[in-house]
Amino acid sequence: MARRAVTLQAHVQVERGSWTLDVDLVAAPGETLGVLGPSAAGKSTLLQALAGLVPLRAGQVSLDGQVLEDAERGHRVAAEHRRVGVLFQDYRLFPHLSALDNVAFGLRCRGASKAQARRVARHWLDTVGLGTSAPVRPGALSGGQAQRVALARALAPAPRLLLLDEPLAALDAGTRAALRSELRARLTDFAGVGLLVTHEPVEAMVLADRLLIIEAGRVVQQGPPAEVARHPRSDYVARLVGLNVVRGTAARTATGHRVRLPDGGEVVAAEGPEGDVFAAVAPAAVALHRHRPEGSPRNTWPGTVTGLEPHGDRARVQVAAAVPLLADVTPAAVAELRLAPGVPVWASVKATEVALYPA
């Protein structure tokens, strides 16, 4: 692969009360990073640090070769002098300005004349499909329209880094889908680096070229969305993408690959690497029984149903067994097995359904 130009290079260390955010990242022009993680993992802090809204305790940030911040040397470019645009979850449009003047605001601040700023702003409003709303005050816009105006406002001054902070979280489901495709279109055209913070896996999968999973202030996994979805490396990611994942030590035996788990349990796989591995099982591959199943070599565990919820046209059952499991079963199976929280069940997984990958 050819060496790609690096636009954004950052080592961000920020102290936040009892924990520290410590993240390294690089991104190429045109690339969109999806930062995914549970709430309070440090995602928004990362974004604020890149925008220059909170100072680094240690580390440095450079964009297009320009050092924006270097904590060791005490160098810091103020937020208003960074070529960074931010799309906030709560829009943050200026209530006293029209949609057009909101979009023109950043251009005016960067030295454009009033007429010039308005001309460019009008172009951006047209681009996000809100040309007719130019004279409207934000108070009269719907949530989806407001976020489109905010998107135009963030993009108008031609930033080199666009930060998106949970941009769809405040919208209802219908609007969210429409705005997601709008964001996708704008990010595809965007020449700079996009960085999307979200806790919504679908959003990240659709919009990002590369995912960065942050838990408790650290990057626990990164890679292309498909890769992350196939091979989760933490319980959080596994649950996010709907996989059962455990970590253990694999060894080849006469009866297949045996993965010993730290707590003494065991998972049998048909094939795969040896040593420190992750073992992943799709919920659809987990079968539930009232009695101990017999027959072909497979994994069987006794357990108790702890939860039950609809999942598409099936039911997703949480089972507390030697390993915590998610199982997708048909509604008929739910009725037949009389599944409910507290009911004892046997879970089984064929060895061929267990995917092993190195940890």
Place this chain on the structure above:
Amino acid sequence: MTRHRGGAPIPWPIAVPAGIGLGFLTLPLAALLVRAPWTGLGTALGTPEARAALRLSLLTATTATAVCALLGVPLAWVLARGGYRALRLVRALVTLPLVLPPVVGGVALLLAFGRRGVVGHWLDAGVGVRLPFTPAGVVVAEAFVAMPFLVLAVEGALRGADPRLEEAAATLGASRWVTFRRVTLPLVLPGLVAGMVLCWARALGEFGATITFAGSFPGRTRTMPLEVYLALERDPAAAVALSVLLLAVCLAVLVGLRQRWLGGR
């Protein structure tokens, strides 16, 4: 039976004192209107003394309000956004003229800006400026007493203004000054106007500090309140007429601004 929105009657231990309180506040104003010499109003207000006093009052109160806005808005910004611990002390100092007897304020102003005052003798000897017993002294006295009203009103409005919008402005390239001018100030405009109205009304009615610091020279430092007080002994009917006029001016400003800034939202 009087009923509020919930439908339950107002309990009498609340209703009775509330009614008395309302009467106490409105009765004197009603008496002023009842006893006003309506037929002779024109002649009473047409005297040169009355016209000079009214002109001086409007001019000094408006100038004092402008001074208060110019100095008070930045002061309010520092109090609301500064983030220094020492600001609690500053806020207490700013509030002090609010509770200080105006006469004491006048004495304090004399000691500071009088001809032999701490700053005053420098002003006198250095630049030849004498504040006491001049129209400028009236403005100083009024501004001293009225500024806390404006500062506290604007500080409250600034605290209510969403700092997240200022953050958004910064990400769009706005310096702190541009953010203040183009985002914060428009957001706090209703609070600023309310503060200026309060400030102006307080300056217009100023008596104690004015007479102590600026004296009562007709045409130069004798404002409407001083004129009313003096007329009360000389010509009570004229005093009532002047009072009615002051009341009318205040009501007109309040009603006008209310419709312009607060009513249309």
